[in-house]
Amino acid sequence: MNREILRLAIPNILSNISVPLLSSVDTALMGHLSALHLAAVGLAAMVFNLIYWNFGFLRMGTTGLTAQAFGEQSREKLTNTLGRALCLAFLISLALIIFQIPIIKVTSYLLNIDAATYLLVIEYFDIRIFAAPATLGLYVVFGWFFGVQNAIVPLVLTLFINIINITLSYYLAYVLKLGIAGVAYGTLIAQYSGFFLGLVLLYHNKDKLQTFSLKSILDKVQLLKFLNINKDIFFRTIVLTFAFAFLYSQSSKEGEITLALTVIFLQFLSWVSYGVDGFAFAAESLVGKYYGAKDWQKFSLAIRYSFYWGTVLAVMYSLLYHFGGQWLISLYTNQPELIEATKPYLVWLTIIAFVGTPGFIWDGIFIGMTATRAMLLSVILSFVSYIIFFYMIQSSHSLHLYWLSFVVFLLMRGVIQSWMFYRYGKYLN
Numbered sequence: 001m002n003r004e005i006l007r008l009a010i011p012n013i014l015s016n017i018s019v020p021l022l023s024s025v026d027t028a029l030m031g032h033l034s035a036l037h038l039a040a041v042g043l044a045a046m047v048f049n050l051i052y053w054n055f056g057f058l059r060m061g062t063t064g065l066t067a068q069a070f071g072e073q074s075r076e077k078l079t080n081t082l083g084r085a086l087c088l089a090f091l092i093s094l095a096l097i098i099f100q101i102p103i104i105k106v107t108s109y110l111l112n113i114d115a116a117t118y119l120l121v122i123e124y125f126d127i128r129i130f131a132a133p134a135t136l137g138l139y140v141v142f143g144w145f146f147g148v149q150n151a152i153v154p155l156v157l158t159l160f161i162n163i164i165n166i167t168l169s170y171y172l173a174y175v176l177k178l179g180i181a182g183v184a185y186g187t188l189i190a191q192y193s194g195f196f197l198g199l200v201l202l203y204h205n206k207d208k209l210q211t212f213s214l215k216s217i218l219d220k221v222q223l224l225k226f227l228n229i230n231k232d233i234f235f236r237t238i239v240l241t242f243a244f245a246f247l248y249s250q251s252s253k254e255g256e257i258t259l260a261l262t263v264i265f266l267q268f269l270s271w272v273s274y275g276v277d278g279f280a281f282a283a284e285s286l287v288g289k290y291y292g293a294k295d296w297q298k299f300s301l302a303i304r305y306s307f308y309w310g311t312v313l314a315v316m317y318s319l320l321y322h323f324g325g326q327w328l329i330s331l332y333t334n335q336p337e338l339i340e341a342t343k344p345y346l347v348w349l350t351i352i353a354f355v356g357t358p359g360f361i362w363d364g365i366f367i368g369m370t371a372t373r374a375m376l377l378s379v380i381l382s383f384v385s386y387i388i389f390f391y392m393i394q395s396s397h398s399l400h401l402y403w404l405s406f407v408v409f410l411l412m413r414g415v416i417q418s419w420m421f422y423r424y425g426k427y428l429n
């Protein structure tokens with residue numbers, strides 16, 4: 001089982017830790033211009049997180065259903081899951097492009113973006129929003145390959161996308177002097193390049209598929225099942241995204257430096273989540289496969305070893321942030337005032353790396369089981385705990401206490417999900 005987990009997890013980890021580069025590269029490039037540019041691109045990236053994270057079910061739901069179909073050895077279900085997910089991805093993308101103006105206005109209001117920052121945010125947003133079809137299409141492609149136990153293709157795609165993104169963003173932003181528009185164009189081109197390569201790789205895996213049938217894809221019973229599973233993940237992700245957006249919003253009230261600091265720290269959390277998610281994705285694939293095959297012994301082993309390896313990686317992140325946090329901060333910005341402001345808060349990087357891990361791993365397990373309703377309930381309860389705790393301590397206006405309340409949110413996710421699984425086990429779905 002260790003070998004099977006690592007076979008999936010190691011490519012996943014390499015793939016996942018490069019995913020934040022799409023926003024981290026943009027953040028680092030702008031961080032060397034000014035704190036205002038850094039805050040603007042961080043907020044712009046958060047706007048897209050508010051949008052795209054909410055449609056993360058296109059990957060997660062596809063992985064869970066595909067893994068179960070793979071365990072059942074059903075080419076029909078593998079084909080129809082892919083078809084339904086791609087159709088839904090393009091419909092959502094079309095809606096995002098049509099309603100882009102109200103979307104940016106609402107999210108800017110929720111994030112308390114001031115007038116000066118808004119001008120830069122809108123410049124970035126107006127370009128990158130047209131990457132929606134490619135971005136959401138990639139979610140589906142990644143999810144399908146994870147479900148068929150193939151972690152190499154997502155790794156290849158992610159590295160390909162990020163090489164293009166880094167190269168073009170630097171060239172456009174610094175050589176051609178396009179600034180924040182340059183990094184937006186770099187991300188746009190990188191996403192479409194990756195999606196078209198993904199379609200080519202799907203074609204080369206056609207032995208796992210059969211001819212697409214619109215009638216089968218739109219089968220009422222299976223379509224409703226697909227939509228119900230994804231509906232729970234959708235609402236779960238909305239709650240999760242608002243937890244991050246709430247921290248951004250509160251930080252923006254404390255000034256430009258505090259906001260820029262929060263942008264950087266949440267980049268570090270994204271590195272943890274995407275790294276540990278390598279084992280969460282392995283859990284999605286393996287738990288889903290053994291759940292579909294009803295092999296309960298291997299089902300239990302997959303869960304146990306996913307937690308073991310996820311915890312090992314979390315400890316490694318904590319040690320890295322503890323001993324190398326100051327150096328890592330300097331990679332994001334060369335602004336002396338901002339670097340100095342981060343020093344009292346570096347301890348939170350070490351803490352969040354460890355306490356957030358159980359929730360990440362449980363998400364993978366719940367998705368593999370398609371226990372999406374339980375996952376939704378757990379994040380709602382955690383968010384309520386977070387908000388209650390925050391307003392109990394908000395009078396202090398201390399960034400330490402802001403981060404303490406966020407740690408409560410991360411901790412409660414793991415605690416509630418642990419109780420749910422040990423209470424209901426394989427019958428959680």
